[in-house]
Amino acid sequence: MKPPSDDDLLEIFAHARRRDREEAPAWRPDLLEGPRRRPQFTLRWALAGLVAACVIVLLVFFTDAARKEPSLSEVLPPLLDSPPGELFASGESFLLTFEAPSDFLLTEPLNLNLP
Amino acid sequence: MERAIADQLEALHPDAFGWALHCCGGEHGRAEDVLQNAYLKLAQQRAQHDGRSSFKTWWFGVIRFTAHEEFRRLRHRESLLGRLLLQLGGTAQDPRPSPARKMELDERTAELRRCLAQLPARQAEVLHLVFYQDLTLNEAAEVMRVSIGSVRQHYERGKARLRTLLQPDHLHETTV
Secondary structure, three states, rough: OOOOOHHHHHHHHHHHHHHHHHHHHHHHOOHHHHHHHHHHHHHHHHHHHHHHHHHHHHHHHHHHHOOOOOOOHHHOOOOOOOOOOOOOOOHHHHHOOOOOOOHHHOOOOOOOOOO | OOHHHHHHHHHHHHHHHHHHHHHHOOOHOOOOOOHHHHHHHHHOOOOOOOOOOHHHHHHEEEEEEEEHHHHHHHHHHHHHHHHHHHHHOOOOOOOOOHHHHHHHHHHHHHHHHHHHHOOHHHHHHHHHHHHHHOOOOHHHHHHHOOHHHHHHHHHHHHHHHHHHHHHHHHHHHOOO
16 A cells, blocks of 8 residues: 555546546457457468478479589590609709809908808 | 456556556557557467466556567667658658647646656656556566566655656746
């Protein structure tokens, strides 16, 4: 029970309640009855769509499986058929004997004498 | 739907509308939509009373939850589509009541609604449930899905704050 000191608030809220009741929309029992069939309807269409999608997937799968395609090794020409050898064999000998024309410009201390 | 439940809903309909109106900040159209959606949940059996609480507190909990769903949906729509429509031609709906609607509202009811809107949501809810819907604090706690201790705290603080806001000099300050 609310203490009697709350009567002021009770009176204000009771007044608001009376006002709201006057403006409340009328009770419509059809709100509780009408749309119950709706989920069955949507469920039926969802199932039909699912079955159709499965049929399409199966058709595509079997169509692709039936079509025989040659393997990649048969289709492509032979690649990299040159004989194996040492990589950069010619380049290494060239670098060892190379002398640049400007080598005489280098000062003596900068010339490296490798043991 | 069972006849007994339909009869209970019919008996609760005016109070349920009052609760929906509170949950929607006094917006008549939105409250009607919320209540209609709550009835739809019952009709589609998306909400069922399991008997753990009274039918009234359970039903008010469903309405409260539906109003929160509606509010989130509305906020999302206003944030994207509403802004776009406003930019394109100002065709978006103004959520505030029209001047004609304001005139229709009783001044005391409007004052009460204005003061409740200034309270924290939980305090306003518990005051509405206790004073307007005549629920006990335990029942209000069930509707709001909070503990009884929390509800009691919101109730006491809300009452004190509402009395301050309803004082004539305070009302004069806020309206001027």
